[in-house]
Amino acid sequence: MHAEWPVYENPWVDVLMADVELGDGTRFDHHIVRTRNAASCVVTRVRDGREEVLLLWRHRFAIDKWVWEIPSGLIEEGEDPAETARREVEEETGWRVAEVTPLLAFHPVGGMLRAEYRLFRARDAEYVGEPTEQNEAEKVAWVPLSEVPGLIDSGQIATAASLVGLLRVLAEQK
């Protein structure tokens, strides 16, 4: 990449143009979108011998869909991503987790979007009251982990951070 320059700037979304040269000498301009980094958390608990996961049922207006998602939010300036994950769990669900551990990090669109999404894992949670971010979700529920594959197949879990986090946890149970 020889250079990049902004073509649209804003506190939430920047669009950059990059001057790129490939291995064979081909040179072209390519768009890059830069957005803020985010952190999400897969919170599980065991109740009556079955594993459950903490999900929010919410409407995403950008895609005009209702989906189940794990708690998630933007990382504030200078904030430790693990703290973002803990904070968002509590603000969005009213449940507090003692500790989160890193699960993995990913890029939502490797070819065009400059943003990193950090995924964390927590086990058990304590109910501390109504969510303070009341607008985040229509409902908050502990969903049996065994029902997650069906929710994925029916398109009710359909956004990347939730899919990657939940599938990673399901795959590790193999």
Add this chain to the structure above:
Amino acid sequence: MHAEWPVYENPWVDVLMADVELGDGTRFDHHIVRTRNAASCVVTRVRDGREEVLLLWRHRFAIDKWVWEIPSGLIEEGEDPAETARREVEEETGWRVAEVTPLLAFHPVGGMLRAEYRLFRARDAEYVGEPTEQNEAEKVAWVPLSEVPGLIDSGQIATAASLVGLLRVLAEQK
């Protein structure tokens, strides 16, 4: 959502502003980024009793990382997404698949990005020659599926379409 209007437009990336009202009456403007839809394909085969998956090792300049990815590309105007998946496998790897079946569809960033990524699955492939998109990858390889969890943990598989597709295939083997 009351209305939306473009603030930056281009054949590859549009930035829209949306006038949104929440359930409690809170009303605000929110950015939406719209990009083209894409299709990707998890291609597996069995060799010497072990399952392998067809991956590309490529540099993603938007995130400045080398990553393993499944074949993937933008859906052309009017193109059947399954055909996109078949076409990209062949153009990017030089391997041809007879048939692809839908795996799942997802949205890379539910809260802000209006784009749908379609994932497909194919079994077996026939080598038909050098990839026609020579610039797509540094190398093309059949990687044992058993090595995929380690590549995820080490950050060598780190982009959403590849993670979701590969984790979905790993999870279904449970």
